[in-house]
Amino acid sequence: MSCPKSLNASMVEESSQLDAAVAYVAEEGFFASVEPVGQVEWDALCTDHDTWLESSVRFHGPLGGALRCRLPLALARELVSAFLGMETGELPPTDPLVQDLTGELANMVCGRWLTRTQGQVFDLEHPIVAAVPDGRCAGWSRYAANGVPLAIELAVEGR
Amino acid sequence: MKPLNCLIVDDSSVMRRMVRRTMELSEVPLGQVHEAGNGREALDLLATTTVDVLFTDINMPVMNGADLLRALVKRPDAVRARVVISTDGSEARRAEVVGLNVDWYLEKPLRPEVMRDVLSKVAERIHG
Numbered sequence: 001m002s003c004p005k006s007l008n009a010s011m012v013e014e015s016s017q018l019d020a021a022v023a024y025v026a027e028e029g030f031f032a033s034v035e036p037v038g039q040v041e042w043d044a045l046c047t048d049h050d051t052w053l054e055s056s057v058r059f060h061g062p063l064g065g066a067l068r069c070r071l072p073l074a075l076a077r078e079l080v081s082a083f084l085g086m087e088t089g090e091l092p093p094t095d096p097l098v099q100d101l102t103g104e105l106a107n108m109v110c111g112r113w114l115t116r117t118q119g120q121v122f123d124l125e126h127p128i129v130a131a132v133p134d135g136r137c138a139g140w141s142r143y144a145a146n147g148v149p150l151a152i153e154l155a156v157e158g159r
Numbered sequence: 160m161k162p163l164n165c166l167i168v169d170d171s172s173v174m175r176r177m178v179r180r181t182m183e184l185s186e187v188p189l190g191q192v193h194e195a196g197n198g199r200e201a202l203d204l205l206a207t208t209t210v211d212v213l214f215t216d217i218n219m220p221v222m223n224g225a226d227l228l229r230a231l232v233k234r235p236d237a238v239r240a241r242v243v244i245s246t247d248g249s250e251a252r253r254a255e256v257v258g259l260n261v262d263w264y265l266e267k268p269l270r271p272e273v274m275r276d277v278l279s280k281v282a283e284r285i286h287g
Contacts, residue, residue, distance in 0.1 A: 111246025
């Protein structure tokens with residue numbers, strides 16, 4: 001399977017739509033405030049986190065590609081807890097809901113972006129979630145979600 | 160008002176929890192809230208029970224939401240109201256479920272006020 005290329009700088013409009021999709025999902029789904037951040041702020045945000053998760057969703061249709069989300073375990077726990085009305089500490093880090101949430105975050109951002117930019121039928125594969133060693137993600141779109149780092153990469157095949 | 164019996168169909172456990180949570184926040188009286196992980200599990204459950212409202216995702220393994228709704232066209236009494244909740248809000252995807260007796264098509268993430276509106280309308284329709 002070939003690795004799709006990352007969006008390049010000429011795709012500013014689609015990148016802007018990605019920002020909008022991330023903000024919509026975070027705010028409407030998880031009551032989280034999201035802002036794009038630059039490299040310096042990103043590096044500062046990452047220093048407090050040593051356990052990270054990454055989810056990826058592949059999509060097929062008029063376009064093929066994949067969307068990946070990378071976030072600290074702490075943010076995944078916070079988002080689940082906020083939505084379910086729990087204290088963050090109530091939810092064990094190993095609770096399956098944390099991994100499930102990480103996958104659904106990628107799924108919803110991907111679905112929102114495809115709906116708003118393409119408007120055609122796509123099939124989304126089941127999200128895959130894995131632990132990753134750190135938050136390094138050169139070229140990804142980077143955000144602060146409730147002051148916690150969140151990175152997204154959108155890759156479209158053939159670009 | 161008589162409580163509404165509901166069925167949530169989604170392959171994601173966290174999404175089922177989220178839908179259930181928005182239902183609880185709606186303050187519409189709820190009866191039994193069943194869950195199923197795909198269309199096949201939902202049909203198995205509906206073989207022995209009926210529900211007032213079905214909430215189903217579209218993109219699921221084993222049996223997707225469109226096939227579930229298609230199977231339920233032949234069983235109009237099994238479910239009183241049918242609601243799709245999907246990440247795909249495109250007109251093209253919505254068109255795929257036209258003719259399958261879908262009452263509402265909602266996009267994820269689901270706002271609590273949207274759920275409240277839907278459940279209130281279902282309750283009005285059923286109980287007058």
